[in-house]
Amino acid sequence: MDDVKISVIMPVYKVEKFIRKCIDSLLAQTLTEWELIAVDDGSPDNSGVICDEYAAKDSRITVIHKKNGGAPSARNAAIPKARGEYLYFMDSDDWAESNMFEEMYSLAKKHNAQLVVSGYYIETYFSETKFYLQEQSLPSRVFETQKDFRDYAYKMFDKNLLYAPWNKLFLRSYVIDNEITFKNTFWDDFPFNLDVIKDVERVVLTENKYYHFMRARKESETAKYRPDMYKKREEEHVWMLTLYKYWGHEDAKSLEMIHRRYIERVVGCIENVTNEACTFSVKEKKAQIKMMINAKPTRIALKYAKPNTLMMKLMLIPIRIRSTEITYLEGKLISSVKDGNIKLFAKLKANR
16 A cells, blocks of 8 residues: 555554454544554464454554563554554554544644644443443644644643543654654653654644543553552653743643642542552551652642542542541542442542
């Protein structure tokens, strides 16, 4: 295929139950000038074999088999092999609406965009077939200038539209020319996006939703207990502050968003510690919580943050008054809801 409009890059690891639906959603795309580079990242199940089966039937599909190195290495291995005008990064356990490529590519070409951002769906499963559906989007907009985008970016961050790569088209030449790659870290998509938007000039936002992000699968990266989660959230917070300083956009609305999102993530880190999957003793868990709620970034964030709901205002009270005991109990409560009623947890989280 000489005219490749979109190169789809997809890491593949332990997704044999989901990958057929994922690839089938690509095969159903109304825009047909795409290629799929599936990177079998040393998957121990049949995921790589399934990809090979599809590649044997469709010349647009290429499979790379490599030793396990994580999603960043898988994506980075595929980028130099991509031939498309635009890059699209897909997770192999999700799926997309059939009009996604056609509509996003049309917008990209119409506005000569370096980046196209769309809305998306989150499907949080609480049984094998039932899920809570959350929709993320903002009104469509073409950003006329770089400043226009930077002024509005805080709203896009607040709607979780700038964190993941799978609701975006990236101009391949822009990525290559700026030597942007995925960093060797878990949750590697966020720093990649930050590198993209740091100096991006031509951005289009569409309110249309195409991608279905599947959440609450026990094997997924977003569902795992992470012993280094707090350290990661601190790192991401510094990245955000650094980006806005670089942009010269340290305005009240942007700073409020940055610090509110950080303190919400601190609450998530507290739940991560109180979760039964955490092997710390109760004493060790409380020591971790005491450290988090007294840390300087937490205290600064509390001064800026203006929670959107009464629920979040109440949840922050134990942290504001520096009560380790009450914060610990709150974390246990969140953990019990998360483990016992995923539907309720997803609904509360979506409306926090």
